[in-house]
Amino acid sequence: MAPNLYDLVNKDLRGxxxxxxxxxxxxxxEGEVTIFLFxxxxxxxxxxxxxxxxxxxxxxxxxxxxxxxxLPSPDPIMLHEDEAELLEFQKxxxxx
Numbered sequence: 001m002a003p004n005l006y007d008l009v010n011k012d013l014r015g016x017x018x019x020x021x022x023x024x025x026x027x028x029x030e031g032e033v034t035i036f037l038f039x040x041x042x043x044x045x046x047x048x049x050x051x052x053x054x055x056x057x058x059x060x061x062x063x064x065x066x067x068x069x070x071l072p073s074p075d076p077i078m079l080h081e082d083e084a085e086l087l088e089f090q091k092x093x094x095x096x
Contacts, residue, residue: 002067013062021061021068024048037061037068 008016021037022044035054038044048056061068 005069016064018062022056023059024056027053
């Protein structure tokens with residue numbers, strides 16, 4: 001069974017890479033449900049054409065070549081300095 005993405009937290013990710021793939025998903029009334037991830041966009045588009053509610057979209061994926069995890073955003077987000085913030089919180093508590 002494939003690990004949950006949270007199972008990979010703080011693990012060595014050698015063997016994994018980030019790549020683009022084509023997600024085929026079903027647009028249901030309850031929301032979107034991923035059907036498959038395809039390496040080949042043309043095959044994905046052909047598969048998506050097999051059902052009227054299927055759609056295809058290019059996505060970023062973390063993969064080991066067997067399973068993939070769709071990444072939510074390609075945009076970078078700066079990491080905050082935890083220690084600096086902790087010091088600021090401590091200073092404010094002392095001043096109050």
